[in-house]
Amino acid sequence: MKPQLILLGAPGSGKGTQAARLVSELSYNHISTGDLLRSEIKSESELGKKVQGIMNAGKLVDDNTVLELLNANCDLTANAYIFDGFPRNYEQANLLDTEVMKDAKSSAVYFDIDLDKLAARLTNRRTCSGCGEIYNLLSKAPAKEGVCDLCGESLAQRKDDNEETVKTRLQVFKDTIDPVLAYYEESGRLARIDASLAPDVVFAALRDLTEA
Ligand SMILES: [Zn+2]
Known part of the structure; x- marks a missing residue:
């Protein structure tokens, strides 16, 4: 059984591309809490109605509801998952272990990259x-x-790639990531991958990790 993977990395670090390859080449299941929330609401389940109520009230979905949602949608004894976008803080990392991972083998991967270079x-x-x-x-x-x-059309910059927005996004990331990294480091489950390397090299490192 391959380890459950928790992917940690700044927006633009290449995390999304690698997650897609883990799914297509190594049969991982990609768990995005945003997608889970949306599909649960659509299914009109009890949990879905509860989530809809929270969101209608303009509130953030609390950790316990997210954990409930993860447990309802993941079978860790049968499948290997990539957790992406959760946990975002020390407390959530701890809860993910005690409420969802339990005895499952898991590893956190940090897509390590110089944030100034990433901003550029x-x-x-x-x-x-x-x-x-x-x-x-x-x-x-x-x-x-x-x-x-390729096609001769004009090139444009995406709105959220402008300097101000990028700076803010990376600062938010920087402010929250350290305690999460510390959490996984303490339990000896943190792997740092040099995300500035070519995508194929990064993927090879990920593959090695899942086979270790
Ligand atoms: Zn084009």
Whole structure:
């Protein structure tokens, strides 16, 4: 049985890309709490109605409800999961262990990357308005400035890639990640992967980890 994986990384660290490969190549199931909340509401289950009520009141879904949702949707004795977006703090990491993981083997992976370099990478990202191709002015610039190599349409910056927004997102991440890393470090379950390396190299490291 492969270990349950908790993926920890800043927005833009490549976590999402790697999660997709873990699903397609190593048969992991991707657990996003946001998706779970939405599908539970849609199913109109008791839990779904409760979640809908909390959200209608404009409140954040509390930890216990998230844990209940995870337990209702995960069978850790039969499947290997990637937990992404939860836990976000020390308390949630602890609760995930005691209420969901229990005896399951688990490992946390931190996508380690210099946050200043990451900020530069994100603010230099440009997306084609025609075909969706993604460019980076630092590492993958188009042949002609502002024009897509593939389809000739114009390139634009996504709204949440502007400097101010990127700075805020990364600061929020920085403020909350350390206690979570400390939690997994204390129990000897933290693996740090150099997320500045090529995606294939990062994936190879992840594969090794799941086979260890
Ligand atoms: Zn294009």
